[in-house]
Amino acid sequence: MAPAPVLSDRTRILGLHHVLPMAYRGEDMMPLQSERAARVATDASDAAALMDMAMILQSTGQADTARALLTEAVALQKDFCVVHGDGSGPRLLAFVTPGDFMANTPVDFLLNGSDAVLWLHYVDADTRDLATLPDHDVALVAVGEAPEHGPVLDRLKTLLPQLSRPVLNNAPQKIADLSRDGVSAMFADEPSILAPATHRIDRATLEAVSAGRTTLSACCAGLEFPIIVRPVGTHAGGGLERAEAPDALPAYLAGQTAAHFYVAPFIDYRGPDGLFSKQRIVVIDGRPYPGHLALSDHWIVHYLSAGMAEDAAKRAVEAAWMESFDTDFARRHADAFDALNRRIGLDYFGIDCAELPDGRLLVFEADIAMVVHDMDDARTFPYKKVAMRTLFDAFMDMVRAKAGTAQ
Incomplete structure (x- = not known):
């Protein structure tokens, strides 16, 4: 058996939580990209530098080149490490598969502000075994639902029983079931939810x-x-x-x-104010947490194009929703969240949803790979920093609790 990977410059990468905020703030990425390119020019087998370059290019919209570099990096090695804080916290190993930022659970963001060590172990439909994994305390299946991920998730169903350490979201079939038609069928007879x-x-x-x-x-x-x-x-x-x-x-x-x-x-889900309101919520260990709320006059609601940063009134609605989430929204939709937990049955997942006038939760999508982050400017969105810190802490609490079951 080959030795398990160890933490070194050959495995350590910057990580999504480092790269994407730079692009989000409009910072010049060329110096960082050039430094990594110089490393590759010196050593073409520097997979960590290739991985960093792939993330940089993906974050700046150069998807095709980014994917080519990602493929090259993963061909060289399967394990990459991101150290948070001083690295003294739990060691979490995430099973991921090549793709863009929406292919896998955004684990790197969820660990932001912690001292965790994150190992990314790349798998695909041809992965033979899990015999040489990095040392870790707990693992997580992070491969999201997608048509091309079906064979990967099928393979993981065979491989995961080999592991002796605890595994979060240890249900690849339940992840595969989160297709859009799968989710609608899953909740077809649920009175508290409308999944069209x-x-x-x-x-x-x-x-x-x-x-x-x-x-x-x-x-x-x-x-x-x-x-x-x-x-x-x-x-x-x-x-x-x-x-x-x-x-x-x-x-x-x-x-x-x-x-x-x-x-x-088509479901017209406009509120009394004439705006469409869509909420992103993640469920961690059975409990829902607010990710964001966006208001738009268009029925396709995206946070970045909804004008939230430019509209103080919209931000006030989002702030109030986040601050009263546990006592208001989560309580009013307790039956819906109970149904989501029962039927989806995963340790971590997210939903995009809206409220209907009849009191039901309109669920657009459910997945484990929805992006939640704390990149928004603290001066404009001070309330989001608080909400995200609560969400990230809950994720770490779940990781620590799961890791503790192995002790």
């Missing part, structure tokens, strides 16, 4: 609907226009559009190359 019926259909079927050769309801039982449609495997609103009628589909399809799509009914 979501259908996966192929391109030919959608083209037939657009051309009038068949009807939407004939392909997707009970579904009528208006609908929302998006390519399978996309996130952050990629390719997401609203179609009022079949004649809206030809132009949509002309701009998409995907072979499969998700279609679902």
